[in-house]
Amino acid sequence: MxxxxxxxxxxxxxxxxxxxxxxxxxxxxxxxxxxxxxxxxxxxxxxxxxxxxxxxxxVVEPFKIPSGSMIPTLHVGDFILVNRYTYGLRLPIVNRKIVEINQPQRGDVMVFHYPNDPSVDYIKRVIGLPGDEIIYRDKQLWLNGKLQAAARDGDYNYVESGLNFVHTERYRENLDGREHPILINPERAQIHLNGVERFPQFEQCRYSEREMRCTVPAGQYFMMGDNRDNSRDSRYWGFVPDELIVGKAFLIWMNFDELKRVGLSVE
Missing domain, CATH: 1.10.287 (Helix Hairpins)
Structure with a gap:
């Protein structure tokens, strides 16, 4: 419950x-x-x-970041606030939209119910809107035939669960005019094909060792984590229907291990 x-x-x-x-x-x-x-x-x-x-x-709902899939934007242990009304007012429990306000935009950091288990909440970045063609090729993102520029921004190291040290490369990705940080691990495969599920409307996607190509269905969204090589997201389990949206993340209000993060906005 x-x-x-x-x-x-x-x-x-x-x-x-x-x-x-x-x-x-x-x-x-x-x-x-x-x-x-x-x-x-x-x-x-x-x-x-x-x-x-x-x-x-x-109005707002608190949410705790449970994994490193959104590093460096969000860290494990961040407590964030989620705007519940920016994407429209929804009936509690059933999550049915009753008042339309705004639509998710590319680059938004969004909380949603995990399609495979709606009792679990996930947080990822909106990459594709309904009708968009998404191509992820050689760890570069293409949106509707246009390469989304990503400028190298140094290295980024972190420790994941199990005390494993991870070395990655940090980039500033420009997604349709909105910049945000992403991490690329050059030592990891672009996508693990054996982890791709047969999700609803799977026929909208094509996979190969080198690229993934998807067309986002009407009323659904394509989500990816900023920690690109350590995120199970729409590349693996498919699209997020509008009825599973919870809200837009906008503020870190607490992190007991990193107090300097308190008060940071979520971009």
């Missing part, structure tokens, strides 16, 4: 008890009688749960 569903159940339960007390139980109690403990607690917690539920569902 997801946290949002647990919060919703608590909201309904405490709200029902509050209403029951307001319109029925209160009239039956003698003026000197105290509220039962379960009524007192429900009335006390209901407004708090309501406020948290509304904020998380329609």
């Amino acid at each position: 997801t946290f949002a569903l647990i919060l919703f159940v608590l909201l309904v339960l405490t709200g029902a008890i509050w209403l029951l007390d307001k319109f029925m139980l209160r009239q039956r109690r003698a003026p000197a009688d105290k509220q039962p403990w379960w009524v007192e607690y429900s009335i006390s917690f209901f407004p708090v749960i309501l406020a948290v539920f509304v904020l998380r569902s329609f």
Whole structure:
């Protein structure tokens, strides 16, 4: 059961008890009688749960970065805030859009429900919009027939889980006019073909040892991690439907291991 569903159940339960007390139980109690403990607690917690539920569902939601797939933009242990309304207002729990506001743009860092298991949230960068042709060839990105420039920006080293030291090359990729950092590991294969799944609309993609080529279907998005050779993303498990979008990441509000990252915006 997801946290949002647990919060919703608590909201309904405490709200029902509050209403029951307001319109029925209160009239039956003698003026000197105290509220039962379960009524007192429900009335006390209901407004708090309501406020948290509304904020998380329609305004901002916290999210913790669990893996290194978005290094160097996001580090393991970053706590970020996700804008829940920028891509439209959605009904809680079912995640159905009820108000259209903005559409995801190339270069946005987006949180979404993992297509293979919607109970799990993922975070990647939007690379392809509906109708785009994406080519990833020799570790270079092509968008609708145009090579997306990537300028070398030195080396980048980090330690991944298991205390493995990883050496990579850092680049500044220009994605349709928006720059962001990416990491390329020259020692790793461009794509592990044995890890590619038979995802929905797989026929929209073609794979070879040298390149991957996909046309993004209507209403779906192509996502990639900034740590290109250490990210399982749309190259492996396919496209992200609009109905699985959670929101846009915009701020790092805490990292207990790297306090200097607190307050950084997510670009």
